[in-house]
Every structure is written in C-alpha cells, then in structure tokens.
Amino acid sequence: MRTARLLPLLLLPCLLSAQRKLVWSDEFNGSGLPDSSKWTYEQGRVRNREAQFYTAARVENARLENGHLVIESRKEPWQGADYTSASLTTEGKREFLYGRIEVRAKLPKGRGTWPAIWMLGANMPKVGWPACGEIDILEHVGFDPDVVHANVHTGAYNHAQGTGKGSNTRVAGVMDGFHVYALDWTPARLEFSVDGRVFFTYHNDGAGDRSWPFDKPQYLILNTAIGGAWGGRKGIDDTVFPARYEIDYVRVYEPEMVTVSETAGIPRVNEPVRVTADGRERVLYVTLGARESKTMPLYQPLRVEPVNVTPTSEVGFLAENSVLRANLDMRLTASGPEDSGTLRALTYKPAGVTLLRTQNRMHWAPSFQREGARGYTSIATWSPVQEHARRMVDGAVFTHRKGSHTLYPEISIEAHYRFYPGVPYFEFESMLSIVKPVAIFWLRNQEMTMDQFFTHVAWPGHYHSFEEAKPILEQTKLAKDIPWVAFFNPARGYGFGAVVLGYGASTETNADTQIADGAGNGKYWYRQIIARKTTPLKPGDRFREHTVFVLAASLEEFQLWERKLRQPVQVKVH
Numbered sequence: 001m002r003t004a005r006l007l008p009l010l011l012l013p014c015l016l017s018a019q020r021k022l023v024w025s026d027e028f029n030g031s032g033l034p035d036s037s038k039w040t041y042e043q044g045r046v047r048n049r050e051a052q053f054y055t056a057a058r059v060e061n062a063r064l065e066n067g068h069l070v071i072e073s074r075k076e077p078w079q080g081a082d083y084t085s086a087s088l089t090t091e092g093k094r095e096f097l098y099g100r101i102e103v104r105a106k107l108p109k110g111r112g113t114w115p116a117i118w119m120l121g122a123n124m125p126k127v128g129w130p131a132c133g134e135i136d137i138l139e140h141v142g143f144d145p146d147v148v149h150a151n152v153h154t155g156a157y158n159h160a161q162g163t164g165k166g167s168n169t170r171v172a173g174v175m176d177g178f179h180v181y182a183l184d185w186t187p188a189r190l191e192f193s194v195d196g197r198v199f200f201t202y203h204n205d206g207a208g209d210r211s212w213p214f215d216k217p218q219y220l221i222l223n224t225a226i227g228g229a230w231g232g233r234k235g236i237d238d239t240v241f242p243a244r245y246e247i248d249y250v251r252v253y254e255p256e257m258v259t260v261s262e263t264a265g266i267p268r269v270n271e272p273v274r275v276t277a278d279g280r281e282r283v284l285y286v287t288l289g290a291r292e293s294k295t296m297p298l299y300q301p302l303r304v305e306p307v308n309v310t311p312t313s314e315v316g317f318l319a320e321n322s323v324l325r326a327n328l329d330m331r332l333t334a335s336g337p338e339d340s341g342t343l344r345a346l347t348y349k350p351a352g353v354t355l356l357r358t359q360n361r362m363h364w365a366p367s368f369q370r371e372g373a374r375g376y377t378s379i380a381t382w383s384p385v386q387e388h389a390r391r392m393v394d395g396a397v398f399t400h401r402k403g404s405h406t407l408y409p410e411i412s413i414e415a416h417y418r419f420y421p422g423v424p425y426f427e428f429e430s431m432l433s434i435v436k437p438v439a440i441f442w443l444r445n446q447e448m449t450m451d452q453f454f455t456h457v458a459w460p461g462h463y464h465s466f467e468e469a470k471p472i473l474e475q476t477k478l479a480k481d482i483p484w485v486a487f488f489n490p491a492r493g494y495g496f497g498a499v500v501l502g503y504g505a506s507t508e509t510n511a512d513t514q515i516a517d518g519a520g521n522g523k524y525w526y527r528q529i530i531a532r533k534t535t536p537l538k539p540g541d542r543f544r545e546h547t548v549f550v551l552a553a554s555l556e557e558f559q560l561w562e563r564k565l566r567q568p569v570q571v572k573v574h
Contacts, residue, residue, distance in 0.1 A: 020253035021574075024094055027249050028069040033057055034088060039098035042087035042215055042223070044079075050114075051227035051236065053081035056197060068246045071115075073108065073224045075241035081566040084296075087223030088235025095122045095217035096254040098297065101137060102182040104248040109175040110240025113142035117181055119218040130158040131215035135190060136166070136183040146174055146180070150200045155210040166198035167192075178248055186255065186299030187215065188394070196511040198280075204301045222247060242300035257574040260286050261293040266560070270304050273398060283394035283420070286569050295574070298363055304421040306395030314389075315341035315388050319397050323349055323424040324551055328417070332382075338383040341390075341399060343417070348424070348551040351494035355453060365415065366432055366543060368408065371441035371534045378406050379415050379430060396420045409452035410438035410537075425499075425550040425561065434541040445500065445505075445529040447543055456486035456525060458497070458555050467521055473523050483566075485515070485525045486550070486558050493553045497527075497563045499562050502546035509535040 026038055041056035044154055052073060055061045061084050063070055072557045073085040096119070121132030134153035151159075152168030158164050171179060172192050184191040192200040205213045223244045262268055268288045270469075274283045275298070285304050288294065310318040315330040316339055325347040331341035342365065347354040357380070379401075386403030399417045404410075412435050418427040432476050439470035456465050458474070458483060464472060480484075486497020504506050510531035530544060548565055553556035 005083060012543075020100060020256055023099070023254045024096070024252040025250060026069075027067070028247065029067055030064050030065050030399050031062060034064060034069060035061055038093055038375050039088045039090060040092060040168075040300040042221075043515055046083060046087070047121060048228040048230070049232075049233065050225045051081060051112075051132070051182040052083040052085040052224070053078045053223060054087045055313045059087070059512070060084070061390070063086060069222070069249055069446065071222065071224050073175060073241060073243045075125060075238050082237075083226045085224045085226055087221060087225075089219060089221045089551075091120075091219040093219075095219050096185075096252055097215075097217045098185050098187065100181060100182060100184050100251075100253040101220065102249075102251045102253070103137065103222075104178050104180045105138075106176070106178045106244075106246045106248075106387065107140050107174045108240075108243035108245045109142065110237050110243050111143045111144075111243075112227050112232055112236030113243050113284075114225040114228060115140055115242065115245045116221070116223055118207040119183075119219050120221065121213055122219055127269055129153075131159070131209070131213060131217065133157045133216070134158075135183060135185075135214070135218060136193060138194075139230075140174065141231050141233070142237075142240070143231075146170055146172055148174060148194055148442070152190060156207075157211065161527075165202055167193060169199040171195070173382065178246075185214065187297055188301045190214065192337045194455055206301060206303075220250070222250070224516065232337075257295055258284070258298045259293060259295045259574070260284075260287040260288060261570040261572070262291055263289045263570055264563065264565055268564070268568065268569060269565065270422055271569070272423065273571070279446045280396070281393055283396045285421075285567070287396075288569065293408060295504070300397050307397045307421055309390070309392070309397050311390075313339050315339045315385055315401075317341070317390065317397075320394045320425075321419065321421050322424070322495060323422065324426070326419060328425060329538075333381075338381060338426045340379070340381060340383040340385055340402060341417075342380045342382070343426075346496075346549075346551070348496070349506050350553065351492060353453065353492065353494050354495060365428070366430055366545070367444050367447075368411065368432070368440055369442040370408075370421065370439065373407075373441070375452075376442065376444070377405050379413055381405075382413060382554045408438070410434060410436040424552060425548050425565075427546075427548050429502075429546045432535045432543040432545065434539050437536065439534050439536050440530050441534050442532060445503070445527045446530050446547070447495075447526040447544065448485075448487065448498065448524055454489050454495070454523075455524075456488040456490060457486070457564055458488065458554075458558075459485045459515065459525075460526065463555060470517065474517045478515060478525075480513045480527065482509050482513055482527075484562050486552075486555070488558075490554065495552045495554065495558055497550055497552070497558055499548045499550055499565050500545070501526075501548060504530045504545075505543045507535060507537060508539045509533050561570055 043056045044180040078084045115138040119135040124132035130153045134149040149168040190202040270285045273284045308320045312329040318328045327345040365379035367376040369376040389400045401415045412433040414431040416429040484499045486494035513527040
C-alpha cells in the first residue's frame with residue numbers, strides 16, 4: 001500500500017497512483033499449445049451463423065510462437081465447415097470481477113475475419129444470454145479495416161433487439177502492428193480504450209440487472225470468427241488464409257481500492273472529493289463517521305442525485321442541486337448579448353432567496369483596468385469566450401474557459417466553475433497570465449457587495465451587525481490572505497460567504513483587503529492586488545485564486561463547512 005500525498009483542502013485533487021497489482025496474466029512464452037491451466041476451448045459451430053469450426057487443442061489453430069499466442073484461421077474442410085479457427089476461454093479456469101483487463105494484439109487481415117476480445121457472465125448457464133451480460137472489449141470486421149469497436153449487451157440493451165450500446169474509433173495499422181486494448185471495469189462504469197485513449201464508456205444507471213449485470217464475475221474469450229451475421233456481411237475473401245491473430249499478452253489488474261479516513265472529528269455525508277487517477281478526474285462521495293476509516297473501490301456507483309444541468313446557450317446553462325440553483329445564462333447589455341458562462345444569479349433553496357449578480361455585485365472574478373480606460377474589465381464580462389467546455393464528472397458539473405478579453409489581448413484568462421451534488425457550495429478557480437507586456441492601473445481579485453440582502457458580516461474572530469458596527473465597516477483593513485469572509489441575514493436564515501483555498505500574485509502594488517462601507521454602493525469585501533498605480537507587468541506574471549462560495553443558514557453552519565473544506569478526508573491508495 002502507498003499513501004497518497006494529502007492535500008490541504010478537501011476539494012483539491014487527491015493524486016492517486018495509476019499503478020495496480022497484477023493478479024492474473026499470460027505472456028504466452030514457450031511453444032506448443034496454450035497453457036491448459038489458464039485456457040480451455042469452445043468447440044464446433046457456435047453462434048452468429050459463422051462459417052468456421054472452432055477446434056480444441058489443435059496447434060494449427062492455436063499455438064505459442066515467438067512469445068505470442070497465434071490464433072490461426074484456415075481455409076480447410078472440417079466436420080462440415082469450410083474453415084477452422086480457435087476460440088480460447090477462461091471459463092471454468094478463472095473469472096474476473098472489476099479491475100483492468102489489458103490485451104496487446106495484432107489483428108488478422110482480410111474480408112470475412114472477425115477477431116474479438118470479450119467477456120461473458122459466468123452465470124450464463126443459469127440465466128442465459130443476454131441476461132448474463134456481455135462485454136466486448138474489442139471487435140474488428142475485416143471489411144471495415146482499422147475501425148475497432150467496443151460493445152455492451154444486457155437484458156435491456158442488446159443487438160438482438162437493436163438496442164445494443166457501443167462505439168468505435170479508427171486506429172491506423174491495427175492489422176500491421178500491435179495495439180493495447182483495455183477495459184477498466186468498476187462498480188460505476190465500463191471504460192473501453194485503445195492505446196490508453198478512452199473511446200466508449202458505459203455507466204451503471206442504478207436500474208438493476210437488466211441494464212447492469214456487471215456486478216457478477218465474467219470469464220474472458222479470445223477468438224477469430226469467420227463470416228457470420230456481421231463479419232460475413234460483405235462476404236469472405238478466401239485469398240487471405242491462413243489469417244493470423246497474434247496476442248502478445250493478457251494482463252488483469254485488481255480494482256483500484258482506496259482507504260478513506262476522517263481524522264478531523266467531523267462526520268461526513270456524501271461529501272465530494274476530487275480525485276485524479278489514470279490521468280482523468282473523478283469525484284468520490286465520502287460518508288464517514290467522525291474519525292472513521294473504510295476501504296472501498298475507488299469508483300463507486302453514483303448514489304447521490306446528480307447536478308441537473310440545462311443548457312441555455314452555447315456557453316450558458318442552469319445548474320441545480322438539492323440546495324442551490326445557479327444561473328449561468330447569457331444576459332443582454334448595452335453592447336449586445338453577453339455569453340460568458342458566468343454566474344448571474346444564485347438561489348439558496350432552503351430560504352427561498354435569490355442573489356442577483358448585477359444588483360448585488362457578487363464579483364467572484366478578477367477584474368482589471370488600464371490607466372485612462374473607461375472602466376474595468378472582468379472575467380465576468382468576458383464575451384465571446386474563445387475556448388469553453390462543460391462536462392459531467394460523476395454527477396458533478398465542471399466548466400472551463402480559456403482565452404483573452406478582446407480589450408486586453410496581453411492577458412490570458414482561464415476560469416473554472418465546479419458544482420457538486422447535494423452540497424451548499426460551488427467552487428471557482430481562475431488564473432490570469434501575462435503573455436505580452438502591459439501596464440495595469442487597477443487589478444481586483446475579489447469583491448462581494450450585498451447589503452441589500454444582508455444585515456451582518458463575519459470574518460475570523462469577528463461577527464458584526466451592519467448598524468452596530470458602522471464605524472468599523474467604513475474602512476476595516478484585513479490581512480490580504482484572509483481565509484474567509486461571509487455576510488448573513490440571521491432573521492431570514494441565510495448567509496453567503498467565501499472560503500479562500502488558494503491565492504497568489506507574482507506582482508502587487510498597494511495591495512489592500514478590506515471590509516468597507518461603499519457610501520451608496522453598500523457594505524462590501526474586496527481584495528485589490530494593484531491599486532491605483534500604473535504597474536508594468538511582464539510575460540510570465542500570474543495571478544490566481546481558488547475559492548469555494550458557501551451558502552448557509554447561520555454563521556455556525558458556515559464555519560462547519562469551512563472546517564470541512566480545510567480538513568480533508570485522508571486517502572490511501574492500494
């Protein structure tokens with residue numbers, strides 16, 4: 001067991017090793033017939049109106065040669081068939097449940113060939129096909145060269161009724177060289193890849209065995225069929241025989257397991273933890289008692305209600321979970337529609353209150369200005385967006401924007417929003433990078449102005465009514481790395497605040513962080529990095545922030561979430 005580096009915040013990625021324990025393999029060294037302790041054979045004319053006869057333990061059709069398993073299909077009469085081939089299976093020898101199945105192979109050439117790497121449920125004799133479940137890691141038909149397929153068949157989804165699930169991808173040279181075909185199988189999904197590139201994912205929808213029979217063991221099959229319902233759709237070219245299907249190795253790795261531990265003395269219920277594994281981002285939902293530990297597969301079926309996403313424009317959308325509703329739709333401005341995918345309104349559902357960006361200046365995005373410019377420019381008013389993406393990750397929704405504002409081509413902008421199921425917060429992360437020399441007069445990293453809805457303000461060690469503390473609020477300096485600040489309306493039972501998880505600036509001038517009375521603009525918190533002094537910035541200068549914005553009914557609830565965010569669940573990878 002190795003221990004992952006524990007990051008200081010719950011929502012920062014836990015960096016997990018992609019290495020797994022090898023639990024079963026065949027490297028196909030030696031000569032003669034395949035290892036009989038690992039493989040057996042299908043025999044006869046088995047399915048799909050195929051033209052070959054599968055032979056058993058016949059070296060002409062299956063043998064070890066130069067470190068490879070060779071499945072050779074031949075044009076020859078055999079027990080009423082015109083062709084012979086082999087189908088090797090681990091049925092009765094070894095079954096698998098979850099993990100990574102990886103096969104390196106070179107496929108046979110020629111119209112009429114139909115090689116495959118696939119799996120069937122070990123309970124097939126009892127429940128039959130397709131109820132047992134079928135996982136086709138690779139299929140290739142010779143009349144459509146270099147297109148590799150992955151397919152899934154279940155009681156609800158199968159080719160017999162025209163509802164099978166699958167996809168394909170083009171891979172140059174699959175018949176001329178070796179490629180790695182893999183299945184990553186977890187309780188939550190089946191992921192199919194070639195040479196490390198995922199091209200099809202089938203998710204556990206939680207509807208039971210008819211759509212997900214893949215929580216039971218399966219056995220592995222390697223075969224080349226000739227002709228048949230699919231492979232023979234355009235006939236058989238007899239000039240291609242003998243046709244060689246060469247397998248370099250088969251390797252099976254155990255599922256990735258994690259041990260999660262609560263060490264802060266705070267119970268956790270379905271709290272999201274971002275995880276990066278195998279180069280891909282995941283979200284693990286953790287339920288633990290105070291100081292409890294448990295071990296489980298890294299990838300779990302989704303047991304939380306996912307964030308509901310409604311696209312509203314090319315960039316804009318609505319995101320909603322059980323606690324909050326976020327509106328990132330476009331808006332109309334004097335200069336036309338603005339579609340920057342930025343939060344316009346935020347509803348706290350338990351209190352029935354909606355905070356509006358324009359009226360309440362919830363500026364959770366950096367803004368900047370040249371000397372002499374008519375006004376500031378913000379990520380929040382960045383439209384059009386040159387590069388944007390929105391994706392669902394285990395029930396959460398992640399957005400990404402990148403480019404430059406048309407008025408400031410010297411500044412590269414990158415921003416992320418992340419919304420999670422069932423929690424009263426969203427995550428915002430941004431980066432400004434200077435790519436060409438520019439002089440900036442004013443750069444503000446954060447601002448919240450919301451006295452229209454709130455009566456109290458809090459920051460570490462302080463909790464004030466606006467009226468009782470008016471002199472304090474006229475200008476109260478704060479540490480520039482203040483960890484959190486929040487506004488509340490105790491009478492109506494809601495609050496909204498920022499938990500600062502990360503902040504950095506390569507250049508600062510007159511940096512200033514305050515709680516202030518804006519003399520008509522309202523009480524607000526702001527952090528200025530460059531304040532009213534023209535400052536030359538050079539390529540390589542960077543300004544970043546990483547903040548979680550939390551909705552809560554009270555200061556006590558807000559502070560509990562703040563503690564959870566700063567004291568993450570610990571993760572150990574097996």
